[in-house]
Amino acid sequence: MKQTLLIAFPKGRLGDDLVPKLVGTPLALDAEALKSRVLRIPTATPGVAALLLKGADLPRYVAAGVASLGIVGSDTLDEMDMDLLELADLGFGACRLSLCALTGVTLDSLRAKSHLRLATKFPKATEAWLTREGLTAELVPLSSSAELAPLLGLADAIVDLVQTGSTLKAHGLVETVVLGRSSARLIAARGAYLSEPGRIRPLAESLIAALHAE
Template sequence: MSAPLIIAVPKGRILDEALPLLAQVGIEPEAAFADPDSRALRFSTNHPTISLIRVRAFDVATFVAHGAAQIGVVGSDVLLEFDYSELYAPVDLGIGRCRISIAEPVGLAATEQRERSHVRIATKYPHLTARHFEAQGIQAECVKLNGAMELAPTLGLASRIVDLVSSGRTLKENGLVEVEVIAEVSARLIVNRAAFKLRAAEVAPLVEAFRKAAA
């Protein structure tokens, strides 16, 4: 008997939207998965051959790329940041919709006095950000933050931020304004390329089931 198929899912908002899709595909996690007091990270499901792991969004891509998990659900923002060649993203799940945007203090946006050769950006997407500005001939010095991005311009850490934006309310409440959308984001089903070939009999039907559920 082969090892269980492992599906990596992200903590947070995307997971809330992904659970109904998992149910449509016929995968139901054990009761502990819904227990807020549980510190477990790996869970059995109603299928003895399928397990779930619940990790940080950025780590979903890493687990699947390195073959520790065979399938995952992750935002396209993570795929843009890491650009792993080992990943195949066959299905846009149509959930977790938002955008990666550049934002800056309202005053800075109003003056239009923007330096054109060098910018300092606070972001958790340093590679994506550097590529975006480089394409415009601008050198971006990226300060890596994992949260509270909106504080960076206020406290002089960076003049702008690149972050996920949904409603824009957090930006507004922190005196920032969205000035450019880098990419629209939605959650994708990702598959390890090697697993897709070597375990096609198990993986391919699951991918097709997710495709139908998303549609």
């Protein structure tokens, strides 16, 4: 008997975008289970269940083959560099990874600082940008609410995801430089995809179709 095939879906902002897109598709999530606190949700396809996971944990479940497929932001993938397949850019959840500072603080003034402090939960992308720019900085690792760091003097600027810019505006911050772009990606466990393509590939194609991949 075949084991239940697991797909890892993200919780949070990306998950909020994703779940409505799946309604009416073979991978629609069970509405009753969604209302509960369970994190393993049946889908409309027998033998296929969804795991609801935090974005930063999700690639580990897929890389280890626990979940055969998953959806996660490319920003998370780029930070983690796990061994997995990235089958499609699903297009939704698009946002920018940007250097943001208090209104009036320019890139030149940040460059001029002898000890620049940048708060971020994206250290790898930030380090890559600093290298490209020939800058050095102290990285202040944060896992949430990075917008507070420049306001309270924890850092001179932040590197964070920006979608509409409203959170930045509410905290008196502006985007100074766009470092990169992120969107939702369909990922797959290398082993599952290469050893059982007949089982995984149709499901991946059905997800891409449901989510209108570009």
